[in-house]
Amino acid sequence: MKNILTELFRTTSDRLEYLKDVNPIFNVPGNQEHGDISTNMAMLLAKQLKRNPREIAGEIINNLIIDPKVILKVEIAGPGFINFYFNPEFLTAIIPDILDKKENFGRSDKYKGKKATVEFVSANPTGPLTVGHGRNAVFGDTVTNMLEWTGYSVDREYYFNNAGRQMRVLGQSVKYRYLEILGQEEQFPDDHYQGAYIKDIAAKLYTEYGDTLENEPAEGRFKETAEKEIFQDIEGTLARIGINFQSYFNENSLYEEGKIKELLEIFKQKNLSYEKDNAIWLKLEELGNDKDKVIVKSTGEPTYRLPDIAYHRTKFERNYDLIVDVFGSDHNATYPDVMAGLKSLGYETQKIKVLIHQFVTIMDKGQAVKMSTRKANFITLDELIDEVGSDVVRYFFNMRSIVSHLNFDLVLAKTQSDENPVFYLQYAHARVSSILKMTKENGLECSSENLNLLTGAEEQSLLKKLHQFSAEMLYDSENFESHRITAYLEELAGLFHRFYTNCRIIGVEKKLAEARIALSIAVQTVIKNGLTVLGVNAPDRM
């Protein structure tokens, strides 16, 4: 509907000069009395033209060439809104469109030919994924789906570092546990990884090698085995919620390919770095940030900033049109340094979109579940999936805007009733399948022949909602807001249940029944497409 109006105003701007300067915004009013679509543009123009908004609105309406088959009525309301009412017959045209496009309905080719990369999860292999990683993983994957839905070709990328202090500690932790098995009880250091998975890895090494590793360094087989095992575990967990990465980018490769050295050289040549106290500093203050930061420690080891900048350089070199980074809020202070560094090198940093999500609190019976990674009393993502299943995990993590904290209610997540929105949605989808089965037994088919019979209030509301789907998907994708999809789907499912309660299919006249079947299938298709983008299953029976 919005597209039609946009086109209408574009042609009208030939006659009204001032329409050329305004970007028309169309809204779906919350109140039905305000029409199907409304625009506030007359009010916006009022200021720059210094004229009465209602007068401008009248002038605009007089210049619109309206096809009565499409738009039934246009009116001026309130301080100067222009409200459009669509022709019910036009609204039904969405049904054959949906039935025709099926699983592709709602896609757009706006960004066809564009390439994007989405970096997410990016947890180093020091332990199993936590629920915090879960939000990152699900959101990142959904963003990828949304981008694909608008035409982008997208790579999912997982960036990790298997060198450095964290990993050394990991190897040592495993060795401690291994020596414990050999009977050498030593004080397990407080700052080492205490999770049970460390003991499992140590036990596995013992089973395989007996006591022959006693004198091996922690850096060797202990660390390597731990990394391998943990990565397998992480990949397994991600696969359970339908996430598969196209690429795992190892920080190490930046060193091996000389990218770090090269970057350091460039900073030096451009006079963006300097030496002080035996370390190399990046002139971030000069670049508009808080203060200068160390990029190479006095020990000769780079800090995370240098490889991070080098890593993002490779993203530019790989010619992505859009570079998305999904981070937890604990990273909110680190990325500005990286951005400043890249900008100083002349990269178009506006291509980078950093999405910061807030943390997750697990609520069980009204109580927040306390979590500490070191003490290993955190809930792993795997355990959460065991508890509630993949669909609920994916849906709940997508349900809220990433800027707000997420309360994950375990009790609610486990209930299979209307309290749980996932089941409400999946039920609506399954219900259509059930209807189709029943109607078939009654000799009824799906038909788009008599859609003009769909004039009831419930039917009209559903049709209008279906019209919004494509625009909603595009908007959500462009704004990286997957939670709006869940809100849309819940509204659609609600309208469907209402329709179903009030509009019978079996027992009414055949033409009407078959039109209603077509509408039901259209609704089912849209629910399924929305759920697919969210990564949630749409079952035919429950």
Place this chain on the structure above:
RNA sequence: GCGCCCAUAGUUCAACUGGAUAGAACGUUGGAUUCCGGUUCCAAAGGUUGGAGGUUCAAGUCCUCCUGGGCGCACCA
């Protein structure tokens, strides 16, 4: 102390470049259903949008200050 984010109904959250009477779900209370799935539907009650100023024809939304919370302030990542 400094930086980023947040504060909306009893609870969890929406509110589309600032728009019309701030919406929904759950919970609560009351009701419907001889039905194509009782995992459904309808209705009611529930709000000074944390507080105080400001900008605007119009502010939950923008600006300033205050209060309360999350995250971060390393030659860790």
